[in-house]
Amino acid sequence: MxxxxxxxxxxxxxxxxxxxxxxxxxxxxxxxxxxxxxxxxxxxxxxxxxxxxxxxxxxxxxxxxxxxxxxxxxxxxxxxxxxxxxxxxxxxxxxxxxxxxxxxxxxxxxxxxxxxxxxxxxxxxxxxxxxxxxxxxxxxxxxxxxxxxxxxxxxxxxxxxxxxxxxxxxxxxxxxxxxxxxxxGQRELRAGLAECVKHAVIAGGALWTQLESDAANLAQAGVVARQAGNGGTQCVESLRALDRLIPAAAQVKAQIVARDPHERSERALLNLGHTFGHAIETIPELKLNHGEAVAIGLVAALRTAVALAMLDPNDEARVKALLVACGLPTSLSQPVSAAEIRRRMGFDKKNDGSTLRLILPRAIGRVEIVSDPSSAAVSAGLVAIGAV
Ligand SMILES: NC(=O)c1ccc[n+]([C@@H]2O[C@H](COP(=O)([O-])OP(=O)(O)OC[C@H]3O[C@@H](n4cnc5c(N)ncnc54)[C@H](O)[C@@H]3O)[C@@H](O)[C@H]2O)c1
The missing domain is CATH 3.40.50.1970 (Rossmann fold)
Known part of the structure; x- marks a missing residue:
């Protein structure tokens, strides 16, 4: 034990x-x-x-x-x-x-x-x-x-x-x-992996490397995989990977909230992917759970950052590949109006009055708060996830 x-x-x-x-x-x-x-x-x-x-x-x-x-x-x-x-x-x-x-x-x-x-x-x-x-x-x-x-x-x-x-x-x-x-269930477990990917993009370093190497095993964790007879070594490896992941990913959040418990500054970075994510999570037809919405929101944030020339497209591709390896969705299952998503993003708690504030990555291991990003860049993010 x-x-x-x-x-x-x-x-x-x-x-x-x-x-x-x-x-x-x-x-x-x-x-x-x-x-x-x-x-x-x-x-x-x-x-x-x-x-x-x-x-x-x-x-x-x-x-x-x-x-x-x-x-x-x-x-x-x-x-x-x-x-x-x-x-x-x-x-x-x-x-x-x-x-x-x-x-x-x-x-x-x-x-x-x-x-x-x-x-x-x-x-x-x-x-x-x-x-x-x-x-x-x-x-x-x-x-x-x-x-x-x-x-x-x-x-x-x-x-x-x-x-x-x-x-x-x-x-x-x-x-x-x-x-x-x-x-x-496997779907709920994978939803948790979305927040782990988010933590890994924020922190970079050992958590990122560990998640990249464990992603395939982690994607198979959850009861569906075991019931499908995908157990044995795979199952044990999945459980071991989870036991490595939980303290490492939790530590990223623990350290940030200890430094900024009331979200006056740094803690807002934990909302990476969430402004887009919350807006799509609440659209009933999409039937997304929180983690799936965060995964798609992360893709929108990555593309917005690339459009603002903040992020290298190679880093965008690496994060997207990790989401895919974790079995997470990276686009909307059906077209949704970009204007409707944008309307819902207007109710985000991070906004300053009518000014949109997004958390965007500059590199793996470095994310920033961006106030009032250009609407062209936000639109690029929405198009990247299949909004119309
Ligand atoms: N307070 C925060 O900082 C914070 C951060 C992220 C998300 N959230 C909130 O957390 C919620 C999402 O949480 P979640 O992803 O844990 O999902 P959830 O709490 O909605 O649970 C998902 C489903 O899994 C079931 N479930 C839970 N544990 C189970 C288990 N061990 N075995 C079988 N079924 C189980 C639940 O009954 C539910 O049907 C959202 O409301 C989100 O806003 C809060």
């Missing part, structure tokens, strides 16, 4: 940490004790969804055995349900459980559950303790780290505005157990 790896995240006034390890949720009581998170007699609410019921049940048992008073609530993990109604469901479950300021909320699930549960924890009685137990690759390397929580809003004239209401609320600890990924 590999030892758990602890990555400290030194956020001023809210120091937190990430513990990564295969089987870590069977060691929850010890991890909580090491992080000085009391459990005896404590009111604990588990927030999860039906797809992670087996993992939530194991967490429930462990916390009960450690003496906590545990209750649970299941949400529906879809973007349309990532709403104020879900927050009310969690608040009501906390009231029902008799939760006071000393209560603890534990989120077990993907980034969506983590975002909703986190916002409910940030706001219930003006803030109670939160622990994140991410169960998707995307949540392990990205969403559960850094304290961003929130819900979607409905935009004027229609469409979902992603994560437009929320709060910064740091978890006491995040615990990433790669064993929980054994029930995750």
């Amino acid at each position: 590999m030892a758990d790896q602890r990555i400290p995240i030194d956020i001023p006034n809210s120091p937190t940490s990430l513990t990564v390890g295969r089987g870590a949720i069977t060691r929850l009581a010890a991890i909580f004790a090491a992080e000085q998170i009391p459990l005896a007699q404590r009111c604990v609410l588990l927030v999860s969804d039906a797809n992670v019921a087996a993992h939530a049940a194991r967490v429930h048992q462990t916390l009960l055995a450690a003496g906590a008073r545990v209750s649970g609530v299941e949400l529906v993990a879809t973007e349309t349900d990532k709403s104020m109604r879900a927050i009310e469901v969690v608040w009501n479950a906390l009231l029902e459980a008799g939760a006071s300021r000393g209560a603890l909320l534990v989120a077990v699930g993907g980034g969506l559950i983590g975002d909703v549960a986190g916002f409910a924890a940030a706001s219930y009685l003006r803030g109670i303790d939160l622990v994140q137990i991410p169960t998707t690759l995307l949540a392990m390397v990205d969403a559960s780290i850094g304290g961003k929580t929130g819900i979607n809003l409905t935009l004027p004239r229609g469409g979902l505005g992603k994560n437009l209401a929320g709060a910064f609320w740091q978890p006491r600890v995040t615990i990433a157990d790669s064993d929980t990924l054994t029930t995750l």
Whole structure:
């Protein structure tokens, strides 16, 4: 058995940490004790969804055995349900459980559950303790780290505005157990690879090299591959590659958020690919999940950077090849109006008034904030992904 790896995240006034390890949720009581998170007699609410019921049940048992008073609530993990109604469901479950300021909320699930549960924890009685137990690759390397929580809003004239209401609320600890990924579908697993590619473009160096060499094995991880009899060596190699990837990719985010927890500067770089990505993710006909939208958004950002003469086309080709090797989409499955995508990009939180702000790569390992990029370059990015 590999030892758990602890990555400290030194956020001023809210120091937190990430513990990564295969089987870590069977060691929850010890991890909580090491992080000085009391459990005896404590009111604990588990927030999860039906797809992670087996993992939530194991967490429930462990916390009960450690003496906590545990209750649970299941949400529906879809973007349309990532709403104020879900927050009310969690608040009501906390009231029902008799939760006071000393209560603890534990989120077990993907980034969506983590975002909703986190916002409910940030706001219930003006803030109670939160622990994140991410169960998707995307949540392990990205969403559960850094304290961003929130819900979607409905935009004027229609469409979902992603994560437009929320709060910064740091978890006491995040615990990433790669064993929980054994029930995750291949498509969701690959979505997590998109955020890993994004981190690798931002950080370059060892993470980039590791991801390039492990991409083929990683693309085969996920339950579909195993059910298709693609197991054996391939499967073991995929799991080993995941165990290498999770701490390395999570570390990139941990370091950036520790330096800029409230996104005053550097943290915005983590939104590489997201301005385009959020705009297409919310177009229902495309049926994209977050990671797939980020992968396509990354392609649009790369081409915009090439059009602005910031990025060498060879680097663009390398990043695109890595996305393909990870089994990710690089263009829209059907034509969408570029003007509509551009309209939706206008609601991005990074914008300064009506001025568009994009995160664009200058090289692998170097990304920058670009204010007011030329509309010709943005159009080139949109054409590159198949917008019309
Ligand atoms: N807070 C942040 O910093 C941040 C960063 C990135 C993304 N996000 C948010 O995270 C969400 C996307 O998160 P996600 O990609 O983890 O997807 P998700 O949370 O939407 O989960 C995807 C699906 O996988 C299921 N699932 C989760 N874990 C499973 C498991 N182990 N086995 C089987 N099924 C499982 C879920 O029930 C859901 O149906 C978006 O709402 C996005 O806005 C937040």
